[in-house]
Amino acid sequence: MRISARPRPRVGVFALAGALALTGCAVSPESPEPAPTLPAGVAVEFQQLRSDVAGRQAQVHLQNGGDAPLTVGEVRVEDARFDGPAVRVIAGRVSTVAPGGTVDIRVHLPPVDCSAPDDGEADVVLELTGDSASAEVTASAPDPLGFVAALHARECLLERVTDAASLAFTGFEPSAPGAPAALELTVSPTGDGAVKIEGIGRTNLIDFAGATSEEVHALDVEVAEGDSAPVVVQIPIVPFRCDPHAVQEDKRGTVFDLAVERQGESGSVELFVGEEMRGKILTWVAAWCGFGG
Structure with a gap:
């Protein structure tokens, strides 16, 4: 899985490490903030079910194979084949996934961008929240059925x-x-x-x-x-x-x-x-x- 990260510059981001079972060590205030990543064992996919088609929706399927609960706030899918990001159908909703559990987060699909080629890749941006901090994590989101293309x-x-x-x-x-x-x-x-x-x-x-x-x-x-x-x-x-x-x-x-x-x-x-x-x-x-x- 290709992972990149774009942390939010929020105070207390180091507390997120413990809350989300991310690895890390105590560092001095002068040290750069660590780049947050998906916890080990957590995987995402981008998929569309038959029930999603008429409403022009899709789902971010998230599987928590880690050892700690995962709490997800904002979700958006970024793909050059769309004219903008796909975002949660219900804005402001928070999803908590227990270890070993899964969740399907429904998103609205924006209009397509026909200047982009059919073949491309989707990234999902997840806002992971802990007790006192949150951070954005960007991960590649495979489309196993090829529905976007x-x-x-x-x-x-x-x-x-x-x-x-x-x-x-x-x-x-x-x-x-x-x-x-x-x-x-x-x-x-x-x-x-x-x-x-x-x-x-x-x-x-x-x-x-x-x-x-x-x-x-x-x-x-x-x-x-x-x-x-x-x-x-x-x-x-x-x-x-x-x-x-x-x-x-x-x-x-x-x-x-x-x-x-x-x-x-x-x-x-x-x-x-x-x-x-x-x-x-x-x-x-x-x-x-x-x-x-």
Whole structure:
């Protein structure tokens, strides 16, 4: 693990050594302050769970394999692929981790910075507090699932797509059981470029009426440079599954992947229906499947 440190110039910082089980010796006042580091056995990772995606959040996973409790105040993740640090969702919260314990500290993800390459590294800055002092410790935060690189690539592609046209789900019309509902996608050209919306992928909750084994439902919406009129597409949808926990435990059922092509570059971008429409869709799935209230 790569470790660097940026201590705060606060009185009593030496007391932190004992409180946080950091090693150190008594020194004279003229000696330079020791650089605080993570206690031995403490490890951090940066990760994103399915439940974090719609809210644009992630988690700093901290494991305390040391011999003393660890108290963490301010948390921020610094990564050149973001336009600013990711900070605690609940500002001012303090987390105490017992020896052998773990904690997942949720953070808000800022917008991506598309001037940075997809490959990069994240550092986490932790404010470690003791009885009478605190210090900032900076440590590398591995991303074992590679979610930051994928998110950066996807959102930077979306940025290039929206230079030519904005994309939004603008309506939902529920249906009776057995019949398809209508999900409305609006493509609004800017006039500044060409783009093609090739298709939309099924989710773990939503499928498309008349779907085959293909995972992507064709849309074939083409926008030419100079176009200005919005294109509205009605997408016929049906539930992909009808077990109640699919709705009760839904995390990404209304986050759709759109297959796009822009300036010869093909890929997929994510588009969320929004919280209000998500609620309507979940209610419709429950009624359509026969387990609604």
